[in-house]
């Protein structure tokens with residue numbers, strides 16, 4: 532395994548099979564091999580909405596959710612909010628090979644910020660769809676500071692930033708009844724989806740939780 536780039540606790544490594552792996556604070560975040568649920572986060576969220584023109588992507592990662600958002604021609608604006616400036620740099624300079632073309636799409640606007648702050652600061656109804664994949668889920672946090680994103684007060688901010696009949700969809704590495712309960716206090720409908728994934732030979736399931744905002 533070769534270290535391709537490093538910035539503080541954030542490390543990008545290349546495996547012998549040429550795939551990339553991202554770690555933060557020593558914890559596995561994701562790789563470029565099993566990206567089906569990162570893509571499903573976007574495709575499912577967009578499929579649930581009749582006209583998803585404005586999309587917020589919380590967490591750039593290695594860009595697979597963003598790529599799937601941009602594959603939908605109905606999307607006119609994709610705002611990406613990413614905490615780690617180094618990661619945005621590696622996407623822009625080609626350290627992550629598909630990064631430059633992805634970020635060159637004129638529909639993309641990247642903000643280096645905490646998505647919790649971006650949601651609080653957002654004007655109301657700024658987005659049709661919000662997709663959040665900033666951590667491994669509330670039970671397996673990489674950044675303790677992300678705990679609030681899975682709780683009612685910030686979910687309410689996400690709902691406020693989303694237009695009526697919009698969708699807020701959250702990725703998680705595990706089933707999360709407490710998250711579903713919190714989402715149920717904020718959204719008019721909450722849907723749970725789970726997907727089988729192959730993690731280097733190990734069979735696991737990842738989860739998406741989709742909330743629908745109230746009709747105006």
Ligand SMILES: C[S@@+](CC[C@H](N)C(=O)[O-])C[C@H]1O[C@@H](n2cnc3c(N)ncnc32)[C@H](O)[C@@H]1O
Pocket residue numbers: 560561569570589590591592593594595596597612613614615618644645646647664665666674677
């Ligand atoms: C699992 S990765 C996202 C993967 C992405 N869905 C993809 O397709 O590659 C999580 C990303 O969220 C970022 N992140 C973590 N906490 C954040 C926060 N509070 N606000 C914005 N980005 C955050 C991490 O730096 C990382 O890039």
